[in-house]
Amino acid sequence: MIELRNLTKKFGSFAAVNDISLTVPSGQFFGFLGPNGAGKTTTIKMMTGLYAPTAGQCFINGFDIQKQPYHAKLQFGYVPDQPYLYERLSGREFLYFVGGLFNMSSDDVRKKVEALLDMFEIGAFVDKRAEEYSQGMRQRIVLTAALLHDPKVLIIDEPIVGLDPRSARLVKDTLKAKTLEGLTVFMSTHLLEIVEELCDRIAIIKDGRIIHEELQNEQKRFNGQLEAMFLELTK
Amino acid sequence: MRELLLILNLKAHGFLKSVFTPTWQGLFKNLSSVAIFGGFAVGVFFISKASTLYLLQEAHIGQFLFHRFLSMLLYVFFVTVNLGNMIVCYATLYRSQEVSFLMAMPVTHAKIFLIKFVDNFFYSSTTLSLVGIAMLLGYGSCFNFPWYHYVATIFLVLLPFMLIAGIVAVMVLMLLIKISARIGIRWLLGIIVTLYLSIIYVYFKVTNPIELVNEVMKHYPDVNEYFGYLDPPFVRYLPNHWVTEYFYWSINGDPTRAIANVSLLFFTMLGLIVVAAIVGRRYYYESWLAASDALVMRGPGRKSIRFRLFEFGRKSFLRPQNDAVVKRDLWLFLREPSQWLHLVLMVVLILIFLISMTSLELRLSQPLLQAVSFLVVFLFNGFLIASIALRFVFPSVSLEGDTFWVVRTSPYRLNDLYWQKFRFSFLPLLLVSEFLSIASIGMMRRDPQLIVLAAVSTGFVAAALTSMNLGAGTYFAVFKEKNPIRVASSQGASVTFLISMVYLTVVVIILIVPLNNYFERLMRFGDQPFSWILFPAVGVGVVSLLCVAISTGLGLKFIHRDY
Numbered sequence: 001m002i003e004l005r006n007l008t009k010k011f012g013s014f015a016a017v018n019d020i021s022l023t024v025p026s027g028q029f030f031g032f033l034g035p036n037g038a039g040k041t042t043t044i045k046m047m048t049g050l051y052a053p054t055a056g057q058c059f060i061n062g063f064d065i066q067k068q069p070y071h072a073k074l075q076f077g078y079v080p081d082q083p084y085l086y087e088r089l090s091g092r093e094f095l096y097f098v099g100g101l102f103n104m105s106s107d108d109v110r111k112k113v114e115a116l117l118d119m120f121e122i123g124a125f126v127d128k129r130a131e132e133y134s135q136g137m138r139q140r141i142v143l144t145a146a147l148l149h150d151p152k153v154l155i156i157d158e159p160i161v162g163l164d165p166r167s168a169r170l171v172k173d174t175l176k177a178k179t180l181e182g183l184t185v186f187m188s189t190h191l192l193e194i195v196e197e198l199c200d201r202i203a204i205i206k207d208g209r210i211i212h213e214e215l216q217n218e219q220k221r222f223n224g225q226l227e228a229m230f231l232e233l234t235k
Numbered sequence: 236m237r238e239l240l241l242i243l244n245l246k247a248h249g250f251l252k253s254v255f256t257p258t259w260q261g262l263f264k265n266l267s268s269v270a271i272f273g274g275f276a277v278g279v280f281f282i283s284k285a286s287t288l289y290l291l292q293e294a295h296i297g298q299f300l301f302h303r304f305l306s307m308l309l310y311v312f313f314v315t316v317n318l319g320n321m322i323v324c325y326a327t328l329y330r331s332q333e334v335s336f337l338m339a340m341p342v343t344h345a346k347i348f349l350i351k352f353v354d355n356f357f358y359s360s361t362t363l364s365l366v367g368i369a370m371l372l373g374y375g376s377c378f379n380f381p382w383y384h385y386v387a388t389i390f391l392v393l394l395p396f397m398l399i400a401g402i403v404a405v406m407v408l409m410l411l412i413k414i415s416a417r418i419g420i421r422w423l424l425g426i427i428v429t430l431y432l433s434i435i436y437v438y439f440k441v442t443n444p445i446e447l448v449n450e451v452m453k454h455y456p457d458v459n460e461y462f463g464y465l466d467p468p469f470v471r472y473l474p475n476h477w478v479t480e481y482f483y484w485s486i487n488g489d490p491t492r493a494i495a496n497v498s499l500l501f502f503t504m505l506g507l508i509v510v511a512a513i514v515g516r517r518y519y520y521e522s523w524l525a526a527s528d529a530l531v532m533r534g535p536g537r538k539s540i541r542f543r544l545f546e547f548g549r550k551s552f553l554r555p556q557n558d559a560v561v562k563r564d565l566w567l568f569l570r571e572p573s574q575w576l577h578l579v580l581m582v583v584l585i586l587i588f589l590i591s592m593t594s595l596e597l598r599l600s601q602p603l604l605q606a607v608s609f610l611v612v613f614l615f616n617g618f619l620i621a622s623i624a625l626r627f628v629f630p631s632v633s634l635e636g637d638t639f640w641v642v643r644t645s646p647y648r649l650n651d652l653y654w655q656k657f658r659f660s661f662l663p664l665l666l667v668s669e670f671l672s673i674a675s676i677g678m679m680r681r682d683p684q685l686i687v688l689a690a691v692s693t694g695f696v697a698a699a700l701t702s703m704n705l706g707a708g709t710y711f712a713v714f715k716e717k718n719p720i721r722v723a724s725s726q727g728a729s730v731t732f733l734i735s736m737v738y739l740t741v742v743v744i745i746l747i748v749p750l751n752n753y754f755e756r757l758m759r760f761g762d763q764p765f766s767w768i769l770f771p772a773v774g775v776g777v778v779s780l781l782c783v784a785i786s787t788g789l790g791l792k793f794i795h796r797d798y
Contacts, residue, residue: 045797045798048640048643048644049643049644050640050643050644050797050798051797051798052795052797069646069648070646070648071646073644073645073646074646076644078640078644080640082637084636084637084638084640085638086563086567086638088566088567088570088571089563089566089567092547092548093547093563093566096547096548096559097547097559097562097563097641098559098641098645099555099559100547100555100556100558100559100560100562101555101556101559101560101641101642101645101646101647102645102646103554103555103556103646104555105555106547106548106549106550106551106555109548110548145641
């Protein structure tokens with residue numbers, strides 16, 4: 001479960017995120033939408049501890065990210081919008097490194113990596129150095145790293161950017177399956193068709209404020225009106 | 236021409252914007268930089284003036300010999316500017332994203348080359364220009380140069396001299412990159428190191444300063460005469476020789492010869508600019524492609540260095556988080572050629588220093604001279620440690636770079652990361668500095684108490700310099716810069732190095748009087764009271780621990796800032 005309470009981030013006098021409150025229950029696939037510069041990435045950076053909020057709190061499975069960062073960070077996996085890797089480490093070494101940071105033993109990491117190799121089809125390149133990877137390969141390695149410690153929450157910033165259709169399908173199927181297993185997903189994206197296909201609930205942010213929240217209708221995918229609604233609300 | 240001016244204008248705007256940041260923090264940073272660079276320049280000015288006056292008026296070495304020493308100093312200066320430009324050049328001309336962007340624009344390769352060369356020259360030569368100008372002012376003040384003499388010397392002598400070094404650097408690099416496509420990067424780096432060590436060795440072998448002093452001193456007291464016939468023929472073709480000839484004839488009232496040497500320097504610079512423009516137009520794009528290909532092709536089939544003990548996935552006695560960070564730092568270091576190449580260079584420097592120590596005779600009769608000789612060796616050790624710390628410790632937080640998100644979003648505490656970096660830097664630095672200190676002071680004097688003083692003080696100095704570089708490296712972190720050499724030559728790094736020099740000066744001030752008293756007592760009464768060594772060591776300890784506390788506080792605060 002994710003809970004944002006009156007979260008605010010100011011850069012000087014400019015409020016990038018202005019007093020937003022949200023609750024995402026366990027097992028829900030949550031889509032966070034908004035135009036460029038609306039405050040999506042800033043919100044995610046506060047949720048993951050990359051930014052300190054100017055005001056407000058963020059709880060991940062009940063742990064305050066600022067006051068209990070160790071416990072809060074054990075709860076989630078994070079996939080950033082730009083999947084930067086250590087260029088001179090191989091994908092496998094990167095995965096071992098991330099596993100170590102999450103206090104996993106090398107045996108546990110080995111077993112987990114072997115299981116995830118097939119799921120994300122990374123076996124062909126996992127032993128090459130990251131400097132040789134394409135954007136899609138990087139994205140898949142980062143997604144594998146995010147799931148390595150079996151997180152309860154997955155926070156994703158633009159997951160499909162740079163992926164070829166096959167990889168995109170792979171990622172979408174994996175996320176869908178993981179949600180069914182009880183994983184909470186908080187996903188920021190511009191791609192409305194992905195939201196329509198995957199999300200249970202959405203929120204639209206504009207100028208740092210949440211201007212709209214909506215629950216997915218099981219029969220009609222947001223009543224087929226998501227694009228029109230988004231364009232109307234964000235104009 | 237229009238797009239060239241547009242790009243240069245944009246770069247100038249970007250630079251001015253970064254310098255004149257309208258925030259209190261920006262203002263504080265700029266004022267600190269001005270104060271520290273200014274203080275450093277004033278220090279260089281006084282050292283230059285005092286050493287010129289001492290050599291000419293106290294040691295009476297004569298103007299000819301003085302200018303030959305100056306020529307040797309300028310040779311080292313030339314090689315330093317040249318190497319500095321070459322190292323930074325690779326990042327600026329071949330690895331920069333800006334070049335990739337410009338290559339896709341309708342801008343000619345010659346213009347891109349010119350823009351990046353100017354960028355590179357200013358970036359890598361600013362601090363050395365400051366040193367050069369301060370030295371010139373100190374030297375000129377001994378001969379009452381009028382103001383226009385300084386202006387003319389800066390623009391017609393110093394600038395061309397440094398530009399020649401920079402242009403030669405970029406042309407040599409271009410040639411080496413073309414060769415590297417055939418022989419591989421590791422061989423290429425080996426060739427560069429050997430080439431530069433040979434250049435320095437051959438120069439000093441041929442100019443032979445000891446023989447030169449002996450030959451000139453045979454004519455004492457007529458040492459002000461011009462002994463040009465003692466110069467080996469090849470030095471007459473070197474820019475450092477032209478600069479010193481210009482100075483020599485300027486102060487000896489022969490403007491014709493002075494102007495002849497300036498002309499030689501100036502026209503060589505102009506000639507080299509033309510050659511560089513032609514070479515750049517013809518070969519820059521080709522060498523850029525070769526560098527890009529070399530980066531892509533070194534992947535498959537490459538033989539990586541492997542130490543099974545440190546491989547990821549092997550069991551370790553460290554807890555998983557520390558084990559992961561140590562292995563990551565180790566592999567990233569070993570797989571970055573610029574890192575270990577510089578380490579090898581530093582080791583060579585240390586060995587040269589130790590070998591020179593074996594041939595020094597410093598058992599002097601004056602207590603003050605004994606104290607000074609001890610401190611000179613101690614200070615040189617400190618200077619070496621400060622250089623190593625600046626090069627390897629300062630960039631360590633910046634090198635987290637774009638990938639810092641991995642650690643920042645993991646449950647690894649940032650304070651733990653900071654201390655891990657401290658341990659990872661401090662232990663090797665302590666070992667190197669203790670080895671240097673005990674070996675050099677031990678070779679100089681076999682006095683156990685002095686060795687203890689040197690060992691204890693060096694331990695404190697190593698801790699202080701590690702903390703200062705790590706703390707300041709965190710405060711001035713440049714996460715967007717991937718090249719550790721550029722991080723270690725940034726404005727923040729220069730400020731840190733100058734602060735390190737101030738700290739070492741304070742340590743020397745603490746040590747000099749007690750050491751003088753110690754040697755005086757030793758000479759008069761033959762006893763060596765331990766307390767006389769203990770108190771200055773405690774003094775060094777207190778100052779160093781204060782530096783550790785302040786720097787660590789700063790580092791621990793700023794490692795948590797928004798990323």
